[in-house]
Amino acid sequence: MHKFPVLEIFGPTIQGEGMVVGRKTMFVRTAGCDYSCAWCDSAFTWDGSAKDDIRKMTAEAIYTSLHEKGGDYFDHVTISGGNPALLKHLHELVDLLQEKGCEIALETQGSVWQDWFNAIDDLTISPKPPSSRMSTNWDKLDDIVNRLEHAGRSSHTSLKVVVFNEEDIDFAKMVHKRYPQLAFFLQVGNEDLQETNDQQLAMKLLQQYEWLIDQVMQSSELNHVRVLPQVHALLWGNKRGV
Amino acid sequence: MHKFPVLEIFGPTIQGEGMVVGRKTMFVRTAGCDYSCAWCDSAFTWDGSAKDDIRKMTAEAIYTSLHEKGGDYFDHVTISGGNPALLKHLHELVDLLQEKGCEIALETQGSVWQDWFNAIDDLTISPKPPSSRMSTNWDKLDDIVNRLEHAGRSSHTSLKVVVFNEEDIDFAKMVHKRYPQLAFFLQVGNEDLQETNDQQLAMKLLQQYEWLIDQVMQSSELNHVRVLPQVHALLWGNKRGV
């Protein structure tokens, strides 16, 4: 059994983003990322600030911890990061959780392929727009999307682009045009990671959401899309572990 | 060509509820309902207050109006009411819109079957909980769910229960248990239909959403579910036509 670097296990709560927004779920957050997005809202997974909190856990230990926290109150687990796609042997966790009757969601930016992607129930690939200051390896992303498609996984896969500005919207259009076969989500970015007044943050996020909706409504290139807020930030501000 | 009683045609905007929440869509609102829910947020469709605004329109005329308003900026239409399932010949509209390349969402409380349900891309059946003061005809609802299942439409169908109080949560559990094969959504009810301060309403709705999430997290009967806010009310308060 391999050990995985885990930073947070919590829930049950709701999935706040993307293709299964609102779904009752547990969260497992793994440490480590090959990116360093300018606006990363989980920079503690890779910037060293939480490195003493990383626990190396087997799939069995992760399941035990999930069960301790969630009891019989869940049947869905979201694996998030960092970039959990860096973990080559993560199928051990995916297989175990599915044996225990759970569905699995996982989010990755799409920089690395793993064969176990084909087992994920709700796979979100989230290429990072210009505001992140990262650049996408398109050959790699093409390859990932092709592999999923050939394995018949398109209905279990979606693309998500987090949008902070107009340049990001152009990027979103380009991604949607490149992979029209995949469900496509646009999400409001959270610019105020230091804001501690939850109500003020919620109001600002709703304003930005309205701006994003307006932009999408005015574009005929963004018809077959869904536009979502980041529900967790609306509800719980910048708190961790909810 | 039959004529349908239409009260509103607007968009593009986003779908604010249920299985395709966030989806870019146009709205067609039909007049008439066989229910009179205590908290109906579109009572003007059946209480006589807007009867002079009802236009009798053919499918062609509805499409023309959609195209005038939405141009090339949509590929999805939501048919809402009232209860659009009262309209026996509505397949004329569904067929025409699908010929034009649109996907169709439709919401009904599940009191009446129509054969054209089998053509709807995103069909939401929303039985009304005790707080509505309506009572569900379970034989009828069983029959509707069975027909959809036998026609292979389960993946295009979802159940949604709007929740105002604890009694409604018990009702939701019962519905979910009765039809475990269908995707199940719980939605926060809007108690403040007269509130004109959008910001205050949004804050109250977020609080109620948090309450609903708490209730669902504590129930092992509500594991395979999704809990959503009413995004339209969060964004635009009680305004019509957005």
Ligand code: SF4
């Ligand atoms: S890919 Fe995700 S976890 Fe990694 S730096 Fe970017 S936002 Fe953060």
Ligand code: SF4
């Ligand atoms: S079924 Fe819907 S439209 Fe009819 S009264 Fe109830 S909430 Fe209003």
